[in-house]
Amino acid sequence: MLNYEVRSGRSTIEGTGVFAAVRIPRRAKIGEVTGEIISIRTARKRAKGKCRMCLIDLDHAHALDCTGGNALRHLNHSCGPNVFMRIFRQRVEIYAKQDINAGEELTLDYGETPHDDGMLCRCGHRECRSRI
Ligand SMILES: [Zn+2]
Incomplete structure (x- = not known):
């Protein structure tokens, strides 16, 4: 479920990432x-x-396995992300944190998600915490 067109592609951060195909305004719901x-x-x-x-993790009893899901599953982590995640009624919604230009990679702060496996961060952001 997508409100704005995104595409997955090779990321400079890590592996495959998600990129905005169109301009996405701040606070817009990009999709789920x-x-x-x-x-x-x-x-x-x-x-x-x-x-x-x-x-x-969706709640205390459920999780979403997005292995076969849409392009948003390729969101990379950044310590200075441009999207944020909101989990509401077992839906994982992705919103723009700021205006995003077409072609920009969408990034999420994994620190705001329940998954925290202590990986080294390579996001390259000036405020990088160096650990996820
Ligand atoms: Zn970082």
Whole structure:
């Protein structure tokens, strides 16, 4: 579910990233990360060897496995992100934190998500905390 066109592509931060295909105004809801709603129990079993964005905790009992989901699953982390995530009624909504130009990579602060595995950060932002 996307309100603004985005595309995935090679990121200068890490692997594949998501890029705005059009200009996205500040506070706009970009879309929702789609996927399969599973139990936390199943999520913990699947988590091994998966990327950080692949499993998102929705509430105390459910998680979203977005392995087969839309392009938003490729959101990279930045310590100076331009989008933020809001989890509402088991939906993972992505909003623009600022005006985003077409072609800009969309980044999210993983520190604001329940997944925190202590990875080194390579976002290159001037306020980088160097750890996720
Ligand atoms: Zn960083």
